[in-house]
Amino acid sequence: DAGITQSPRHKVTETGTPVTLRCHQTENHRYMYWYRQDPGHGLRLIHYSYGVKDTDKGEVSDGYSVSRSKTEDFLLTLESATSSQTSVYFCAISRLKGAGGLSEQFFGPGTRLTVL
Amino acid sequence: GQQVMQIPQYQHVQEGEDFTTYCNSSTTLSNIQWYKQRPGGHPVFLIQLVKSGEVKKQKRLTFQFGEAKKNSSLHITATQTTDVGTYFCAGEGGSYIPTFGRGTSLIVHP
Numbered sequence: 001d002a003g004i005t006q007s008p009r010h011k012v013t014e015t016g017t018p019v020t021l022r023c024h025q026t027e028n029h030r031y032m033y034w035y036r037q038d039p040g041h042g043l044r045l046i047h048y049s050y051g052v053k054d055t056d057k058g059e060v061s062d063g064y065s066v067s068r069s070k071t072e073d074f075l076l077t078l079e080s081a082t083s084s085q086t087s088v089y090f091c092a093i094s095r096l097k098g099a100g101g102l103s104e105q106f107f108g109p110g111t112r113l114t115v116l
Numbered sequence: 117g118q119q120v121m122q123i124p125q126y127q128h129v130q131e132g133e134d135f136t137t138y139c140n141s142s143t144t145l146s147n148i149q150w151y152k153q154r155p156g157g158h159p160v161f162l163i164q165l166v167k168s169g170e171v172k173k174q175k176r177l178t179f180q181f182g183e184a185k186k187n188s189s190l191h192i193t194a195t196q197t198t199d200v201g202t203y204f205c206a207g208e209g210g211s212y213i214p215t216f217g218r219g220t221s222l223i224v225h226p
Contacts, residue, residue: 041218042204042217042219044216045213094212102147102164104149108158
């Protein structure tokens, strides 16, 4: 699926510790996204990137930061993890189709994060 | 901001029955996408609708985009156990930033 990998796939950490999740893609797609998925809330956008060093906030960005120093890597950092950040985190890319603004998203396998 | 409402949240059906999930956007969309997520898996792209009133079919799945480009539906005819999962719609306003609905979880009883 568009060569997207996420690491780690599972992580358990303690409240107050920093955590970094990595998303790696192999197809040089410009747009990359981080979502969190919680029961009853669907997929909520945390941050997205539209190019190297170009990032912007999504609807649930508080407590998260991102970086994109290379096209292929998009990092999500929880500076000081809280129990409310226990979730499944999905990275995605947009495969753009033509010049008409059309795209389809491909998702990575997800990272299950538990904050104790 | 743009909001996408999806109903129902859950749907239980007997195998062979039909299933429909509906999405409504608070704003006019440039396109709408549909995704399926199997239990324990990640969302997988199904289709994208762009034109007002568009209808597309994929085997037993029928997707519709409303005339006003603010609502959409996914209908599955004669459900099978392989259809189990959560179906999400995602509306885009032309910015490559989709807004996802909360999804409809389909449970098929054999």
